[in-house]
Amino acid sequence: MSGDIHSCIFCRIVRGEIPSRKVYEDEHILAFHDINPASPVHFLMVPKRHLVNLLDADLSHQALLGHLFGSVGKLARQEGLGDGFRVIVNNGKSGGQEVYHLHVHVRGSPGGAVRETVAE
Ligand code: AMP
Numbered sequence: 562m563s564g565d566i567h568s569c570i571f572c573r574i575v576r577g578e579i580p581s582r583k584v585y586e587d588e589h590i591l592a593f594h595d596i597n598p599a600s601p602v603h604f605l606m607v608p609k610r611h612l613v614n615l616l617d618a619d620l621s622h623q624a625l626l627g628h629l630f631g632s633v634g635k636l637a638r639q640e641g642l643g644d645g646f647r648v649i650v651n652n653g654k655s656g657g658q659e660v661y662h663l664h665v666h667v668r669g670s671p672g673g674a675v676r677e678t679v680a681e
């Protein structure tokens with residue numbers, strides 16, 4: 562499991578040690594395209610600070626989570642998803658999480674050309 566910040570793949574992307582196709586970056590969050598897109602547009606949004614998942618978060622993370630989720634719409638619109646999109650957060654083994662650094666999947670099809678399926 563990529564729990565420690567030295568080996569965590571998303572921490573390494575945040576530090577620029579692994580390349581990514583960047584969508585957006587500010588002081589607190591980074592957004593980049595998923596390497597294995599499941600939709601025509603599929604990007605990930607991560608807090609720069611390592612949090613494992615939402616089981617690792619509480620109200621002390623309210624500002625950071627507000628910043629993360631409060632930025633989703635702006636980035637979705639920027640990537641052509643102004644007509645709508647899906648947001649997915651996988652948490653833990655039973656939640657299908659593969660990378661153990663909190664991330665928000667933003668998936669959709671510009672103009673709604675491809676109808677998103679609900680199955681994961
Ligand atoms: P999850 O199952 O929610 O943990 O999803 C992890 C996601 O990270 C998958 O959709 C992967 O395709 C994606 N991913 C893994 N490594 C990279 C990478 N180096 N750059 C971009 N996306 C990645």
Ligand code: ZN
Pocket residue numbers: 565566569570571572573610611612661662
């Ligand atoms: Zn990390």
